Amino acid sequence: xxxxxxxxxxxxxxxxxxxxxxxxxxxxxxxxxxxxxxxxxxxxxxxxxxxxxxxxxxxxxxxxxxxxxxxxxxxxxxxxxxxxxxxxxxxxxxxxxxxxxxxxxxxxxxxxxxxxxxxxxxxxxxxxxxxxxxxxxxxxxxxxxxxxxxxxxxxxxxxxxxxxxxxxxxxxxxxxxxxxxxxxxxxxxxxxxxxxxxxxxxxxxxxxxxxxxxxxxxxxxxxxxxxxxxxxxxxxxxxxxxxxxxxxxxxxxxxxx
Numbered sequence: 001x002x003x004x005x006x007x008x009x010x011x012x013x014x015x016x017x018x019x020x021x022x023x024x025x026x027x028x029x030x031x032x033x034x035x036x037x038x039x040x041x042x043x044x045x046x047x048x049x050x051x052x053x054x055x056x057x058x059x060x061x062x063x064x065x066x067x068x069x070x071x072x073x074x075x076x077x078x079x080x081x082x083x084x085x086x087x088x089x090x091x092x093x094x095x096x097x098x099x100x101x102x103x104x105x106x107x108x109x110x111x112x113x114x115x116x117x118x119x120x121x122x123x124x125x126x127x128x129x130x131x132x133x134x135x136x137x138x139x140x141x142x143x144x145x146x147x148x149x150x151x152x153x154x155x156x157x158x159x160x161x162x163x164x165x166x167x168x169x170x171x172x173x174x175x176x177x178x179x180x181x182x183x184x185x186x187x188x189x190x191x192x193x194x195x196x197x198x199x200x201x202x203x204x205x206x207x208x209x210x211x212x213x214x215x216x217x218x219x220x221x222x223x224x225x226x227x228x229x230x231x232x233x234x235x236x237x238x239x240x241x242x243x244x245x246x247x248x249x250x251x252x253x254x255x256x257x
Contacts, residue, residue, distance in 0.1 A: 001026055001158050001189035002047060007056035009046055016042045018213040020056075024158070029180065029190045031200040031221075034210035035234055040193040041082075043210070044162045047191065048079050061157065074102035078151035082163035084135060084143055092138065092146050093131035096122055099153030121152035125179060141172030148179060159183065161192035165199060177203045201225055201248045209233045222247050 002024035009017040016039045024030050032040050045051040047058060049065055058065040060076050068076070078099065088095070099121070100114040110118075122128040125145040130138055135146065144164060151159050164180065165173040173196070181203055184190055194200045200207050201221040208218040209225075211233045217224045225248060230238045238253045 001061060002191065003057070003059040004047065005057045007043075007046065007058065008054045009042060009051065010054055016213050017046065017053075020210075020213070020215055022208055022215065022218055024189045024191050026157075026189050027184060027187050028205035029184050029192065029203060031204035031207045032191070032193045032210055033195075033197060033200055033207055033233075038210045038233075039213045040210055041162055044079075044160050044191070044193055048077055048160050049073050050079075071102050074154065074156075076156055077158045077160060078154040078156040080144075080147050080151050080159060080161040080164060082166050084147065088135050090135055091131065092127060092133050092135060092142075093118070093122075095135055095146055096127075096149045096153050099150040099155075102154065117155055118153045121149040124152060124182075125149040139172075141168050141175065144168065144172070144176055145179065148176075148183075152183070157188055159188055159190045159192075161190065163193055163195065165194070165196065173199060197225065197230075197251050201251065225251065 004023070005021045007017055007020040008015065020043065022030070032043060034040055042051065046053055049068070049070070060068065060073065065073070097110065097118050100110060100118065103114070104110065119128070122131065125148050127142060127145050127149055130142060135143060138146070148164070161180070165176050168176065177199055180190060180192070204221055206219055207221050207224050209216040209229055216233050217229055225240065227238065227240060230236060230251070236253045238251055240251050241249045243249050
């Protein structure tokens with residue numbers, strides 16, 4: 001669904017993304033992991049067309065990203081930001097309805113199909129009872145569900161998510177990740193950035209460890225996450241607890257190296 005090859009991006013002389021290559025397959029969650037400053041959010045913005053690459057190639061569903069118009073790309077990829085930002089006072093329903101904007105003209109109104117997709121997205125994310133609430137009145141977990149609902153209403157094959165569980169307590173983190181897992185089962189491809197390695201190990205089909213703008217390792221979590229990779233990428237030693245099948249149960253950071 002997504003193919004990235006030898007991708008490079010810099011701010012001035014500072015290389016943020018340096019030769020990154022990976023693919024996202026249909027029906028999988030690929031988690032981009034790494035410390036602050038490793039380039040995770042920049043990578044998501046490049047794949048989403050928000051930033052323009054310096055070198056390399058990005059293909060979305062077999063077509064180079066530069067060949068899409070903004071509206072065409074928005075019909076293929078939906079973005080879920082880590083935070084809504086300040087200043088919004090729309091209702092929850094209006095925010096979810098924005099997911100239909102790539103399909104309507106400037107002076108057009110929503111159609112019955114649009115209303116149906118909005119309703120289904122709100123039901124799928126469990127926020128249909130919040131439709132008339134202001135986004136300023138709802139909790140962080142509810143706001144994140146609303147942003148995911150907006151992406152579902154956009155009805156794209158690919159979802160990009162930047163830190164979807166950031167600033168949420170443990171209960172909401174699990175609820176959001178369970179929701180994302182259910183979305184994966186519909187056949188969509190999901191690329192997301194994460195800080196929580198334990199959540200990534202539990203829910204991601206594959207993970208990529210990003211370090212200083214380069215991919216240190218990519219593959220199934222049980223193959224990529226180990227004592228050496230934790231030290232090399234995060235600079236801390238840790239104990240990795242596995243079950244009898246060798247699958248990671250928990251990662252316990254111990255001390256800075």
